[in-house]
Amino acid sequence: MDRRELFGFLSSSVKGEERNTQETIIRPPYYNDMSDFDKECRNCDGKCATLCQEQIIIISEDKTPRLTFSKSGCTYCDDCAIACKPNVLQVQNKRVIDAGIRINESTCMSWCGVMCFSCKDPCLENAIDFQAMFMPTINQEKCTSCGFCISRCPSLAIDTLALI
Ligand code: SF4
Ligand code: SF4
Ligand code: SF4
Structure with a gap:
């Protein structure tokens, strides 16, 4: 957009x-290259979602992580980036959520x-x-x-x- x-x-x-009914895919705010989600996340056990204390990361059917704000929000705590061993998410890429x-x-x-x-x-x-x-x-x-x-x-x- x-x-x-x-x-x-x-x-x-x-x-x-x-009300906006368009499905939105909002990524955790630490990626550099969007294509990394498709390349790397498919073979990952999704630690970013497991370690998010706010439990706002869900792993989609395509095995990539997305944010949901249905119960909580993002504290920008860095935990998901630290947990991401394939480096799709990295603390150095921290940004405002793309939404x-x-x-x-x-x-x-x-x-x-x-x-x-x-x-x-x-x-x-x-x-x-x-x-x-x-x-x-x-x-x-x-x-x-x-x-x-x-x-x-x-x-x-x-x-x-x-x-x-
Ligand atoms: S910063 Fe924006 S998204 Fe967060 S609570 Fe305030 S208005 Fe809502
Ligand atoms: S920065 Fe923290 S609260 Fe936000 S998505 Fe990552 S782990 Fe969850
Ligand atoms: S930890 Fe990293 S590679 Fe694994 S699902 Fe999450 S973003 Fe993708």
Whole structure:
């Protein structure tokens, strides 16, 4: 996804579009070459997933790791990279997770007039801005795409989109 597509995704919440149902594949934030997943992970026992304390790495059917934010988020702890012996993931390649995060106005309770701060509290970056205690939006300058806010939303109003 290029920057124009990303902007379209992020700004579409303003237009109140439907929840994003597109399947997204979000990789752990330590890879260098995307093709390494296909080359190396097939023959690996998936220690990255085993050692992720947040349990957000799942090994897909193709045996490559992907992130899920359905229960928790990424602390950027480096454990998955340290565990990866084939060096698909390496600490030196640490980066912001390749995912856009947005709040869907049509399903967000706060945008519908009900006071709710469920997403604000878990955000350690203070990256969710409220206008007069309502209408939350993600501050893209601050958001690290950690995903911690996603599972805390009672109305499943926070979407992700992989940027790769
Ligand atoms: S950095 Fe830590 S929390 Fe994030 S995916 Fe890797 S092991 Fe899990
Ligand atoms: S530990 Fe490394 S090689 Fe193994 S599945 Fe995870 S990313 Fe792939
Ligand atoms: S994904 Fe962004 S907005 Fe959500 S908790 Fe993480 S930093 Fe905050």
